[in-house]
Amino acid sequence: MKKLIYLIVPLLIGGMFSFGLNKFLDYQIDDLLKQKDLIQMKNDSLSDLKDKGSIVNNHFLKNENIMMLGSSELGHSTKQHPIHYFNTNRSKNGVVPIGRAYTQNLQDATILGSVDPTIKDKKVVLLVSMQWFMDKEGVTSHHYQSRFSPSQFYKFLENPSISDENKLKFTKRASELLVGCSQFKAEAVYAKLYNPKSPVEKIEKILLTPYFEGREYFVKLKEKGKVYKKLLKQEEKKKQKPAKHIDWNKEKEQAIADAKKRVGNNDLSIDKVYYKTNFGNNLDKVKGKYNDVNLLQSKEYDDYQLTLDVCKDLGIKPVVVMLPSMDKFYNVVGISKEERHAFYDKAEKIAKNEGFKVIDLRKKETEKYYLRDVMHLGTKGWVDVCERLFKEFNQ
Numbered sequence: 001m002k003k004l005i006y007l008i009v010p011l012l013i014g015g016m017f018s019f020g021l022n023k024f025l026d027y028q029i030d031d032l033l034k035q036k037d038l039i040q041m042k043n044d045s046l047s048d049l050k051d052k053g054s055i056v057n058n059h060f061l062k063n064e065n066i067m068m069l070g071s072s073e074l075g076h077s078t079k080q081h082p083i084h085y086f087n088t089n090r091s092k093n094g095v096v097p098i099g100r101a102y103t104q105n106l107q108d109a110t111i112l113g114s115v116d117p118t119i120k121d122k123k124v125v126l127l128v129s130m131q132w133f134m135d136k137e138g139v140t141s142h143h144y145q146s147r148f149s150p151s152q153f154y155k156f157l158e159n160p161s162i163s164d165e166n167k168l169k170f171t172k173r174a175s176e177l178l179v180g181c182s183q184f185k186a187e188a189v190y191a192k193l194y195n196p197k198s199p200v201e202k203i204e205k206i207l208l209t210p211y212f213e214g215r216e217y218f219v220k221l222k223e224k225g226k227v228y229k230k231l232l233k234q235e236e237k238k239k240q241k242p243a244k245h246i247d248w249n250k251e252k253e254q255a256i257a258d259a260k261k262r263v264g265n266n267d268l269s270i271d272k273v274y275y276k277t278n279f280g281n282n283l284d285k286v287k288g289k290y291n292d293v294n295l296l297q298s299k300e301y302d303d304y305q306l307t308l309d310v311c312k313d314l315g316i317k318p319v320v321v322m323l324p325s326m327d328k329f330y331n332v333v334g335i336s337k338e339e340r341h342a343f344y345d346k347a348e349k350i351a352k353n354e355g356f357k358v359i360d361l362r363k364k365e366t367e368k369y370y371l372r373d374v375m376h377l378g379t380k381g382w383v384d385v386c387e388r389l390f391k392e393f394n395q
Helices: 002-035 039-043 055-062 105-114 141-147 150-157 164-177 185-193 199-232 248-262 272-279 300-313 327-333 337-353 362-366 379-392
Strands: 066-069 095-098 123-128 319-322 357-360
Touching: 002 199, 039 095, 055 066, 055 095, 055 199, 066 105, 105 123, 105 141, 105 150, 105 164, 105 300, 123 300, 141 164, 150 164, 150 185, 150 199, 164 185, 164 300, 185 199, 248 379, 300 337, 319 337, 319 379, 327 337, 327 362, 337 357, 337 362, 357 379
Parallel strands: 066 095, 066 123, 123 319, 319 357
Antiparallel strands: none
16 A cells, blocks of 8 residues: 555656646746747747747737748848848738758648647748759658657647648658657657557557657647746847838848858859859869759658648648749759749649649749859848738738
């Protein structure tokens, strides 16, 4: 009897403590989100609280901010970055950039699926890169695991607005990509057992359900702890000063001037440091590098379709921005204009078939200073995209 008491009492104390901590964090986070200046957090495209959480994302979406999901292009800091137009009191809606290197469609689907489904009229921009579709297998296991979030994973699967069909597609992909990952072994097993196919798997799922429920609880509790800790460090909310109207013509002139400072005398008119680091003084060194790439055959299309299907489930009407790639470079490495435009046609058709708005930037492939390197938007590119989004969202 004593042994049983020794076992039960610590469990009861631990359960009561975690329950109390959970309630405390809920109250404190809600209060701090109202009191603190969140502009730094909103502007940080590399924040784990946004690309691996949902609490902060829910808050920003409730306040009618535009969620901009992309990849490494959002990490480049220039005077023309979206935060300098949308988060400087010059627009009706702020922007919440989320994206870092090796983030692709499946991560976008997870982020969107993890947010509160009761938030109405979510404003979302999807930045789609051709480079995601160059690998036949789509996103690699390594890159997916580096971006994986258990908290978002569980919230996606408990989201009542997402169809069973899309949850099955999601868990099938997650199960494939998490194989061999010790850090997220529990989620790999959960994904595999989400739709048990044999009597043994059904029994295994039943037996492991209490563990998964406990794992989910503490994963969410951990996210709350991180958010609370971060919010404590933020300054108190300040009154915003009135900002001047944006003169887009002047912004374009400034963008060209800024680009000229970085661009050297190279045949691509891109950042001289990038050119020297990757090509030396000879672009021909990468000639034919991607001759075997087929842009029209990649699992990434399935993940792209899943992202759009999740948007439909959630009542989100995203603006899909098809980012351009450097014409001269990809002609040299073996991906011709015809191949690239076939990709744009296919990706655009998929989005338009769902009734979503597409901003197709393929004509910008040859425009000087539009890109800062062979694939990322430059100063001139960001001005153009931001002006288009201002008009699209009636700013």
